[in-house]
Amino acid sequence: MIRAVLYDLGDVFFEAHHWRQWMHQALCDRQCIRGSFAEFYWTYERVLQPVYEGRRPYEEALRGFVNSLGLPDPDTFVETAFARKVHLEKTRTLYDGVMETLDRLQQNGVTNVVVSDNEMSGEQLRATVLDRYDLNPRIAQVVTSFDAGVRKPHPAVFAHALQLAGCSKSEAVFVGHDADELTGAREYG
Numbered sequence: 001m002i003r004a005v006l007y008d009l010g011d012v013f014f015e016a017h018h019w020r021q022w023m024h025q026a027l028c029d030r031q032c033i034r035g036s037f038a039e040f041y042w043t044y045e046r047v048l049q050p051v052y053e054g055r056r057p058y059e060e061a062l063r064g065f066v067n068s069l070g071l072p073d074p075d076t077f078v079e080t081a082f083a084r085k086v087h088l089e090k091t092r093t094l095y096d097g098v099m100e101t102l103d104r105l106q107q108n109g110v111t112n113v114v115v116s117d118n119e120m121s122g123e124q125l126r127a128t129v130l131d132r133y134d135l136n137p138r139i140a141q142v143v144t145s146f147d148a149g150v151r152k153p154h155p156a157v158f159a160h161a162l163q164l165a166g167c168s169k170s171e172a173v174f175v176g177h178d179a180d181e182l183t184g185a186r187e188y189g
Contacts, residue, residue: 004165008176102138153184
C-alpha cells in the first residue's frame with residue numbers, strides 16, 4: 001500500500017524551464033553560446049550544483065557563468081536575467097489537476113512530500129513557492145537539496161524524505177521528470 005508520494009516540484013507542479021529557455025535564447029542571440037536547449041540545460045545544471053547543495057549563492061553562480069562566456073556588459077545581462085526570472089516565477093501557474101490530486105491523495109491518507117533540488121531551504125520554499133500556490137496545507141513535508149547538502153538522485157535525499165513521511169521504500173513512490181532522478185529513485189527502491 002502506498003503511504004507517501006514524493007514529488008519533484010518544478011515541471012511536476014508547474015512549468016519551471018521558461019526562464020532557462022529565455023536565457024538560452026538570449027545568450028544564443030548574443031552569440032555567446034551555441035547548441036540546443038538540452039545542452040545548455042545540463043551545462044547550467046552543473047553550474048548550479050554548489051548552489052543547490054547550499055555551498056554558493058545563486059547570483060554568484062550566475063555571475064560566474066555569464067562572466068565565463070565573455071559577454072559584453074555581463075552585469076546588465078545578470079540584472080535583466082534576474083528580473084526576467086522573478087517575473088516568470090511570479091506569473092507561472094500550477095498545472096491542471098495538481099490541487100485536486102493532492103487533495104484526493106491526502107483525503108485517502110497519503111502523505112504528500114516535496115523533494116526539490118533548490119537554492120532555498122525547505123522553510124524558505126514553504127514561505128515563498130508553496131504559500132503562493134496554497135500548497136502548504138496539502139504538503140506534509142519538504143526536503144530540499146539545500147538542506148540535505150546533496151541533490152537528487154543521491155539516496156540520502158530520498159532516505160530523508162521517507163524518514164519524514166514515516167514510511168518505508170515499499171510504501172512510497174516518486175513523481176519526477178528527469179531520467180537520472182527517476183533512475184535514482186528506482187535504484188533506491
